[in-house]
Amino acid sequence: MAVYGKLSVEVYDVDKPIGFSFGDLEFYSERLKDISGPVLEPACGNGRILIPLQEANFNIEGFDNSREMLILCRHHAKERGTAIRVNHEDMTHVSLNKSYAAIILPAGSFLLIHDRETAIKVLEKFMASLMPNGRLIFDVFLPDCLTPGYISTRRFHLPAGDLITLESKLIEANQINQTLLYHHRYEKWYEQRLVDTELEEFRIRWYGLEELRLQLEKLGFVDVSFSADYDYGKTPQKGTGMITVEAVKPGE
Secondary structure, three states: OOOOOHHHHHHHHHHOOOOOOOOHHHHHHHHHOOOOOOEEEEOOOOOOOHHHHHHOOOOEEEEEOOHHHHHHHHHHHHHHOOOOOEEEOOOOOOOOOOOEEEEEEHHHHHHHOOOHHHHHHHHHHHHHHEEEEEEEEEEEOOOOOOOOOOEEEEEEEOOOOOEEEEEEEEEEEEOOOOEEEEEEEEEEEEOOEEEEEEEEEEEEEOOOHHHHHHHHHHOOOEEEEEEEOOOOOOOOOOOOOOEEEEEEOOOO
């Protein structure tokens, strides 16, 4: 599972600041509004979702495998005067020693677990850590390009006047294993001078919806549903956009 480095964290924080929403912040707030128990956000990142939910009086905690992300998350919370509970953990290794009313993974974080068997074990762990009638809610998306060699570039202007460029190159699209491998190159510039670089190997896995439904039901989840574009109950009709998966642990 990928760990964000220093420059990639800076880009993430500029591109996805606290409270910025793709529609997911409002969607998750609505889906969680009738939940009174604790909520867990694995891969909470810079706190984009976690901090606003905490400020809306949800009983939420989180963890992330990037120490750089957690430094930012705690910094943003302190700036806003918001008390948060976050720890340095990895989804694939964490031991969850309490029960949750909901576990959420917005924005496709679950897809960062690129090994299928590991991903299934993580789902098993989530199932075991949910309270009866607890909900697992997470986002997935389908690849929009399967052509190795495809390159995209983006530019990010930082508050201090720095510029970070990101070149993303698709190295491998494995349609049998349903995985993508990207090479990311970050370059940080200041006053037209290159001051830092960072290389990143970035892997993700994609899933078919019926594949996910069957796997979740095999693990014991019920009421598996899919919603397109953060519109609850809207049936996904195309291969673009975000798809939110929701599944429930049966009551006792």
